[in-house]
Amino acid sequence: MKFLLVLRMSLYILCLHVYCHAQVSFTDLPEDLQLFPRDTHNKAIVNFAGVIEPSDYRKISIYVKKDDAFFYHKASPYRTHYSQPFPFQFQVEIYAQPHEYNFRVYVHNPAGDSIEVCRRDRILCGDFYVLYGQSNIIASSGIEELYLNFDDRLFRNFDYDNNDHQLSSLKWFSGGQPYGHVGGIGMHLQKLILQKYGIPTCMINGGKGGLAIPQLNDRIEGNPGAFWTIYGQLYNRVKYANALGKVKGVLWRHGESEACGNWVEADNYPAHFASLYNHLKTDFGGWNNFYFIQLAIHGCNYSEKAGELRGYMRKTKYLFEGLETSTALGIPVVDGFHHSKEGNQQLTSEVFGMIERDTYGAPHNIELHPPDIQKVYYSAAEKTLTLEFEQGQRMHYPADTIVDSRLWQMKDYFFVNCTTNSNSYLVEQGTAQGNKIILKLKSEITGGFLTYLPSYSRLDPPRQEVHLTNGKGLRAMAFYQFPIKNKLITPTIDSVKYVTEGQLKLFFNHSDTTIIERRQSNENGFSVIAEVSGGTYTDNLITDNLEKIHYRIRKVNAVSESDYSLVEDLTLSDCKNTLLRLSGNIHTNATKKSRKIESTQKIRAYTRYVFKDKVELKAGFETTNNATFEVSTSGCNN
Structure with missing residues (x-):
């Protein structure tokens, strides 16, 4: 088969039709280096579509390699009407794996020649992350060292080719280009995800050094992609990377400007952040999680405003759905504001613990989150x-x-x-x-x-x-x-009573919520069995082969709790097989016209239960006067 080299033209992202060959026009095709967001099945569809103009080409085909190995081939049906346009489409499934995909599209003439009309190289499937904030999210400390032996073949960035921020200058890059744009945190996060899960990533870092939060939230209502705004420049990168609604996580690292003197904005930070968060969530179409990194301790100004701001950052986890918090506290600050390369890598690794739990199925563990x-x-x-x-x-x-x-x-x-x-x-x-x-x-x-x-x-x-x-x-x-x-007052268990085989009942003060813990005679420690708001609890359990049951309780509410009560024990051997048989007569009271059972024995002497010597019979009970009866009950001798 003969292959003829045909001049290709680059894809211009805003064009409706794209031409790779004079007689073949493309309405849809990928770009070199493009990363496609993976779906829930760990794959993506790469689409090639267009039209063969009237010509003598018999058919069109696509040939795909995964790295250097054959992956996929498909050809269209033969054309039957050469004088009419011939539409075609190829949809190729690629997978989120540590592999690049290379595509070749050929047309075939009547002589059997295969003519390459389009090629697209180094295409990936994987995940998108967005980084936003100030210079500490760019994390350029030691960036030169990071680039030593840095293999960015499976990493991507979608960024502007120049500083005019026009849509026409948006372009796909390997992760290391433009130099330093992904930043130290983004580069290290890409490495962690690839090394552990084998998934390529695109990091879109929109961080800008020294800017207060209103400057990063300069969104124009009705035009979120206004290219002259910082917000719009980030939004356009996400949108034209085809990542809207597909971002796995957003990392937000900010606050130095407010902590170091912009105290008006520090006071207004909660309102500004709420606005920014809602804008991002609406415009980006959501995400798996938003990670808010709490401000480190700085020495730029001796103001309590910084501590107050840090306190608000801690609380955002409880204020916004889909938000997690981490902290830069304890990460060494080397120049008054920024962290070292090693510090940024430590911080990234800590946040990665939550990312892999939220996105990659790692086990849930509360200690992946800093204690709060x-x-x-x-x-x-x-x-x-x-x-x-x-x-x-x-x-x-x-x-x-x-x-x-x-x-x-x-x-x-x-x-x-x-x-x-x-x-x-x-x-x-x-x-x-x-x-x-x-x-x-x-x-x-x-x-x-x-x-x-x-x-x-x-x-x-x-x-x-x-x-x-x-x-x-x-x-x-x-x-x-x-x-x-x-602190709440230490509670007491008023009593534990044997109801029947396998059923015990606890009585205690009903204020606040009561946490009930139990230890059986064959267990080493106590375990929580219930959390109740009333003053009693019935415990259903298998009591076979058990000598004793031990209970303790503590009180809790939203803001405090108590110490544990003293342990209350119940010896089950004293409760089993303790059957009291009682007899007496049914007696009619002529004055009250009612019947009562009157026991001939005193029950109180036998049990901690409060039994009555007399009990009114329910209405409708009929029997002869002075008829005898026998009842039985069981209880605990202790």
Whole structure:
């Protein structure tokens, strides 16, 4: 078969028809280096469509390679009317795998020659991510080192070929081009996803250094793609990459501008962020998840506004659907504002833990998320503050440490009813217990608030060497002026009663919510069996071969909780086979015209149950006066 080389023309993305050959026009075809978003079946459709103009070409065919190996071939039917246009379409399935696809389209003349009329190379299937914010999302520290031995063959960027930001300059690039545009965080995230899951990615980084949030949210109503706006420039990249509604995740890293002096915008940050978030979600068509990275501690201005802003960032997880939070706290700041290459890679790896859980099916684990404060409550009797984090977090309280001849003690970075500049140093010591941190105070307090970590640093470069962490070493989210509530009163179990075989009933105070835990005689520890709002609970269980059942309870509400009650035991051997048989007479009261059962035995002596010696019979009960009866009941002798 003879192959004739035919001049090709590049695809211009705004044209309705695209010509690769004088007698073949394309209405749809991909671009070189393009990445197609994968669907739920881990694949995408690459479409080639167009028309063969009137000519003597017999048919048209497509030939596809995956890397250098044959992958797919298909030919159209033979033409029957050469004087009429001949429409054609090829839809080729490609897969989200570490492979590039190369396409060749041929027309075939009556002599049997195959003439190449179009080629498209290095096409991928994979995932899209959007990065937005200030210079720390660009993360250019050590970028030169990142490019050493950096293989971007399976990574993509869709960006402007020049700085005019016109649609005509949008173009597909390998991940390393234009130089530095994907940034250190984007480059490392691409590597992590490819190494672990084998999926190529396109990172669209719209970060702009030094800009406050209104400048990044300069969207024009009715024209989100206005090319002269920063928002529009990002939106157009997502739109013309065919990624609208297909973005797997958005990483947002911002706040340095507001923390370092733009205090008006710091006050307005919640409103500005809500507006930006809603614009992005509407215009982008949603995403798997939005990852908000909490601001690190800086030393650019000694203002409480930075701590307040950091506190708001922590709370966004609870304010916006589909948003997760992470933190840059503890990632070293090397020049007052930015992190080192290693720091950016650490931060990316931490966020990746949540990304792979949300997008790639990794197991769910609460400790993939930095510990986040849920409750703070005070015990006057013990002079302690209890900091409660999410269930499942294994909290760690750091030991004192010396770094560069400076002593760092965690207790110095809790601010009880005070600010960074007026620390009362009220915390004497701290310990970790499960998902809680217990702070022993030097003196009593009456309510108020607690802040974890200073609003700013006076060191140059700013640093914070001790943090609360979880079992995976992730540093807790900073919180600002979190309200302190009083610890709930320790409850008591009033009684545990044997109802029948396999059924026990607990009685307790009904205030607040009660968490009930049980330990059977063949178990080593207690486990939660119920959470109830009333004052009783009936426990249904198999009691065979059990000697004792142990119960304990604690009270919880939205802002506090109690200690555990004392353990209440029930010895089941005292309850089984304890059958009391009672007899007596049915007696008619002539005055009240009612019948009663009157027992000839005193039941109260046998059981903790409250039985009555007499009981009114229901209406309609008929029998003769003084008829005898026998009833039986069982209970616990203890």
